[in-house]
Amino acid sequence: MDTNDISEENIQSQTEENPQKVVEPKVKAGKDKKPVEFTFWRGLQTVLVAAFIVASLFTLWTPGSLVESGLEAKMAQALESAQELGGAAPAVDSEEEARSNRIGIVAGHHGSDPGAVCSNGMTEAELNLEIATMVQKLLVDLGYEVDLLEEFDTRLTGYQGAVVLSIHLDSCEYVNDQATGFKVTSALSAQDVAGSQRLVACISDRYANITGLPYHAGSVTDDMTYYHAFYEIAPETSAAIIEAGFMNMDYRFLTENTDVVAEGISAGILCYINNETIQSNNNP
């Protein structure tokens, strides 16, 4: 993957041309905070509503009123007025539920550039898309809401979901005899570091077990660690990037057993979402 090519020269020459221009302070910080505050107030609201309901029920729940036929009606009334006060309590639950049921799969380079191009014309983008589409189908069949995303998909901005995983493949060129296998990494910038690390461990473990491909240690690049999508999505969304194999030595496996590749990836995502235990030691 070679997507981020920020030219330092450009930045430098711009600065030299406008030496008088003072860099404006970032007003953005406040904007970035918003979702957190939002969640906090919604959370507080839920707590208050719950407290109100409990308080109302306790008031009603005297031994005398227990046998009253109107108890149910009173409970309904209490719940109703609580809803009028707090309003959003059930919505918070369903929002959270929707978030935890949503998965974003980025088909690397798709919609942007071909990525690695092999001598037979096969492109990394093409194969990434095939894998990503299969992963999407496997997870949709299990009831998840899965967004198949382009490399620079506008939906990545502020993306809220349980997981965002970007799928890439390594070079078509022969590197050396050890250039086989996969690697997975998460964002250094992640807010939920533990969550993202567990996502990486889950994917590494399940992918190695199901595909039999080795973990190719020591070749995690800056392109992976500083992957652009990590900075675009909502900070509470766990994210990782996988280089699922080398398009040289693993070419036959990747193209002839694409379904196994997809199965390994989706099993890794499910391991994370379902909080499954990781038995083996395949993680980096």
Ligand SMILES: [Zn+2]
């Ligand atoms: Zn790539």
